[in-house]
Amino acid sequence: IGGESTRPGASATFEDEEIRRVVPAVEYCASMGAAISIDSRRAGVIAAALKAGAQMANDVSALRYDPRSADVVAQAGCPVVLMHAPGAGEDLHKGAGYTDVVSEVFDFLKSARARAIAGGIAEERIILDPGIGFGKSLAENLSLINALPLFHALGSPLLLGVSRKRMIGALSG
Numbered sequence: 001i002g003g004e005s006t007r008p009g010a011s012a013t014f015e016d017e018e019i020r021r022v023v024p025a026v027e028y029c030a031s032m033g034a035a036i037s038i039d040s041r042r043a044g045v046i047a048a049a050l051k052a053g054a055q056m057a058n059d060v061s062a063l064r065y066d067p068r069s070a071d072v073v074a075q076a077g078c079p080v081v082l083m084h085a086p087g088a089g090e091d092l093h094k095g096a097g098y099t100d101v102v103s104e105v106f107d108f109l110k111s112a113r114a115r116a117i118a119g120g121i122a123e124e125r126i127i128l129d130p131g132i133g134f135g136k137s138l139a140e141n142l143s144l145i146n147a148l149p150l151f152h153a154l155g156s157p158l159l160l161g162v163s164r165k166r167m168i169g170a171l172s173g
Contacts, residue, residue, distance in 0.1 A: 001025045001049070002039030006060050006134075019048045037081070043068035059158075060085055060134070062112040063119070068106050074120035081159050082112045084131035096135040102147040105130050110154055127157040138170050147167040 004013040013021075024037065029036050030053025032054045040048035041061040046069055050057070058095060059074040063070045073080045084105045085137030086096040098104050109128045117123055130151065151158055162168075 001029065001036060001054070002058075003040060003045065004040065011053065012073060015042045015044045018042060018045045022049050023052045026054050029053070041065035041069070043072045044080060047072045047076075054078075056080070058129075059083065060131070062108070063116060064112075070116060070119035070121060073116075073125075077125070079125045079127060080116065081127045081129050082109065082116060083129035083159075083161075084108050084112075084134065086135035087152060096140075099134075101136065101140040101143050102150065105144060106147075106151060106154070109151070113156060123155070126156045127159050128154055128156045129161060132160060132162050133167055138167055141167055 001022050003018035004010075017087045018040060026036055026038065026049045033079075035056075036049075036054040037056040037058045038046055038054040039058045039060070040046050040049070041059050045057075046057045056079045057073050057076075059065070059069060059073075060083045062082040062084065063073070063080070096133075100131070109130065113126055113128060118128055128151065130148075132141050132144060136144070145160070146160075148158065148160070
């Protein structure tokens, strides 16, 4: 459950507005016994959603956007998805220009995983996502998909979010 769009060019959402959007949805789904991941890059949103019944955090900034997020996740002891995105600020799609997308994403995820562990997040709670569609061309996305076996060397489970309509449309015509 997320309360902020991550599509290219989307307007940023203030933390309190994002909390207002996600907490009722989390509470409703939790009341039905659903497994819930909070998709946010803001510590306050992650904390509020976990309190409301979410069991997992999915941070498209790999805990870089809000320096408090790693502490919130570590204290909660919940699983966390660390996703690759080239942008570090408001626009997660900016700053690409890969020389070797597979090596660069691998190195990014390796560093993100190490930072999370150093920040107190249990190694077995970390899931890695190469960030299909985030600042990557169709060819780069396909290179990452083809290289998925390499990413197992990082020692964490992988999550692959391939709901990028542009990529699916390009492949299917």
